[in-house]
Amino acid sequence: MEELEVLFEDNHLIAVNKSPGAISQGDKTGDEPxxxxxxxxxxxxxxxxxxxxxxxxxxxxxxxSGVMLFARTSK
Incomplete structure (x- = not known):
């Protein structure tokens, strides 16, 4: 995968640009999410x-492709 493009980050969230072909979560292909x-x-x-x-x-x-939002805390 190419370099990660971070669009926003704070103590609770991180938003990154997902390129076409990348997977959001694990699947049977074994590709890295x-x-x-x-x-x-x-x-x-x-x-x-x-x-x-x-x-x-x-x-x-x-x-x-598009913005993927991840939570950095469980709250």
Whole structure:
């Protein structure tokens, strides 16, 4: 996957641009879902050693591009 394009980020949400062909959540193909790339981005940016919480707020189909919104907290 190309570099992650972060459109908005605060303590509660992160919005990224989903390119066509990327998947919103895991499926039987085994391709890495977009959320995993976002988790890696957050781990690196904030130097987090453990797991990073990321909630999928909605999904976009594989061929569709657009804004994907993720929750950074469970609240």
């Amino acid at each position: 977009l959320g995993e790339f976002v988790k890696e981005y957050l781990k690196k940016k904030y130097d987090k050693p453990g797991n990073v919480y990321l909630g999928v707020v909605h999904r976009l189909d594989r061929p569709v």
